[in-house]
Amino acid sequence: MQFKQTNLSGAYLIELERHSDERGFFARTFCRNELSALSLETTVEQCSTSFNSRRGTLRGMHFQTEPHEEVKLVRCTRGSIFDVIIDLRPDSPTVGQHFAATLSPDNGQQLYIPRGFAHGFLTLEDNTEVFYQISNAYAPQAGRGVRWNDPAFSIPWPAEVLVISERDRAYPDFSVSVTSR
Numbered sequence: 001m002q003f004k005q006t007n008l009s010g011a012y013l014i015e016l017e018r019h020s021d022e023r024g025f026f027a028r029t030f031c032r033n034e035l036s037a038l039s040l041e042t043t044v045e046q047c048s049t050s051f052n053s054r055r056g057t058l059r060g061m062h063f064q065t066e067p068h069e070e071v072k073l074v075r076c077t078r079g080s081i082f083d084v085i086i087d088l089r090p091d092s093p094t095v096g097q098h099f100a101a102t103l104s105p106d107n108g109q110q111l112y113i114p115r116g117f118a119h120g121f122l123t124l125e126d127n128t129e130v131f132y133q134i135s136n137a138y139a140p141q142a143g144r145g146v147r148w149n150d151p152a153f154s155i156p157w158p159a160e161v162l163v164i165s166e167r168d169r170a171y172p173d174f175s176v177s178v179t180s181r
Helices: 031-039 176-180
Strands: 002-005 013-016 020-021 023-027 045-050 056-065 072-078 081-087 098-103 109-113 117-123 128-132 141-143
Touching: 045 056, 045 072, 056 081, 072 081, 072 098, 072 117, 081 109
Parallel strands: none
Antiparallel strands: 002 013, 013 109, 020 023, 045 128, 056 117, 056 141, 072 109, 072 128, 081 098, 081 117
């Protein structure tokens, strides 16, 4: 795996190292030793899959509050997504800034998301599937979010949002206090 530091401290875009032959390819998607060498979280408490039948489905921007904050390793296993993270750590020099990347099985990239970040994505194709490895189990009482189109973030979503839950649509605008509620 090749780790590329993003513009947000502690967040990495990871490229798989594919070993190809006439059968196809083989690639590691998780290696405790490689993550540990960069002092990254290696605990995996839960794995989840998100299937999205329609292009233009937006999920996000989600996070969990302490003590249930999550580290996520996210990859797209079918279709493609515009994946976005926002640094919500109040003491971070990049608080309120975002990073985005297109993830797909073809490009073989995944995103390492540290604690204290909001995460969301927009599907770019019908029948898109996303796989998450997560450091903490989901705790509904700790679930929070910020609005996907909040002008504070100026996220350049590449396509129209066609499907979004009422909960995701109704998240508040960003303020440092959002992360503690």
